[in-house]
Amino acid sequence: MQPGFSILCFQASADLPFLVFYQRKGVMHAAASLLNSSNLSLRFASQTQTRLSPWIAAPSSVRLPLNRSQNYRIALPPLHSTVSGDSTQPQQMASADVKAQDPRIAGISSAIRVIPDFPKPGIMFQDITTLLLDTKAFRDTIDLFVERYKDKNISVVAGIEARGFIFGPPIALAIGAKFVPMRKPKKLPGEVISEEYSLEYGKDVMEMHVGAVQAGERALIVDDLVATGGTLSAAIRLLGTSLLEYQSVKSGFVICMVEQMESNVMESFTIWN
Numbered sequence: 001m002q003p004g005f006s007i008l009c010f011q012a013s014a015d016l017p018f019l020v021f022y023q024r025k026g027v028m029h030a031a032a033s034l035l036n037s038s039n040l041s042l043r044f045a046s047q048t049q050t051r052l053s054p055w056i057a058a059p060s061s062v063r064l065p066l067n068r069s070q071n072y073r074i075a076l077p078p079l080h081s082t083v084s085g086d087s088t089q090p091q092q093m094a095s096a097d098v099k100a101q102d103p104r105i106a107g108i109s110s111a112i113r114v115i116p117d118f119p120k121p122g123i124m125f126q127d128i129t130t131l132l133l134d135t136k137a138f139r140d141t142i143d144l145f146v147e148r149y150k151d152k153n154i155s156v157v158a159g160i161e162a163r164g165f166i167f168g169p170p171i172a173l174a175i176g177a178k179f180v181p182m183r184k185p186k187k188l189p190g191e192v193i194s195e196e197y198s199l200e201y202g203k204d205v206m207e208m209h210v211g212a213v214q215a216g217e218r219a220l221i222v223d224d225l226v227a228t229g230g231t232l233s234a235a236i237r238l239l240g241t242s243l244l245e246y247q248s249v250k251s252g253f254v255i256c257m258v259e260q261m262e263s264n265v266m267e268s269f270t271i272w273n
């Protein structure tokens with residue numbers, strides 16, 4: 001697996017160039033655009049390019065796995081980050097990946113041990129415990145996200161159990177946000193809201209405390225890896241938000257920047273409170 005880094009930006013306001021992120025028949029699709037605020041551009045796979053906005057030139061080199069039964073715990077192809085000199089020209093995105101990557105990303109990628117056939121044959125397990133032993137790579141991972149999000153008015157970092165609990169809190173502290181755990185069922189003692197999501201065999205549930213996030217807050221969701229995207233999608237639904245941005249290193253270290261849309265989310269949070 002090659003090292004990679006990606007940012008997906010999801011439309012939440014009219015003035016932000018966007019990526020498209022959607023699910024259809026259980027398949028997660030994504031397509032990339034530019035982030036005008038940061039001069040970062042990116043590319044990402046789409047399996048249904050015809051559904052994208054016409055000016056989005058979605059590359060075909062990277063694609064998300066089709067479904068969990070096919071790919072659960074099988075490593076994703078790398079995602080690539082790029083730097084664009086002119087983020088006002090989204091049509092240039094497809095050729096922008098010739099630009100330099102952040103040099104820290106290769107170190108982060110190589111610090112993640114890949115274990116074939118764990119926990120079962122055919123699976124390339126991305127073991128982030130080796131990255132945790134490498135203080136530079138660990139710090140670089142946190143720094144990458146902190147640098148990107150420190151001035152984005154984020155008030156909530158939500159970490160997905162369990163590995164999001166490792167990377168979320170240092171990011172939260174560094175950007176001055178609170179940390180909210182998104183837990184497996186029956187772990188949280190207070191009143192919870194729940195979101196069910198599909199697993200390879202059957203379903204699972206993710207929970208968070210009612211009142212942990214208030215209407216109108218802007219949140220990041222942190223996890224170490226996207227495989228099928230089912231976990232991440234459930235976290236997004238749980239926050240009741242509209243995804244703004246999704247950022248990952250290698251096949252992992254996911255961050256979603258989410259912001260509530262006026263239409264339905266605020267009512268939902270009011271009800272929870």
Ligand SMILES: O=P(O)(O)OC[C@H]1O[C@H](OP(=O)(O)OP(=O)(O)O)[C@H](O)[C@@H]1O
Pocket residue numbers: 068072073160161162163164223224225226227228229230231232
């Ligand atoms: O994109 P998906 O197909 O949903 O898979 C990604 C999820 O799988 C892993 O967690 P896991 O469920 O293994 O739990 P753990 O972190 O507690 O080991 C990983 O940390 C993500 O949360």
Ligand SMILES: Nc1ncnc2[nH]cnc12
Pocket residue numbers: 072073074075076123124125126127225227
């Ligand atoms: N390939 C993978 N490596 C580590 N954790 C995972 N969770 C789901 N797929 C995984």
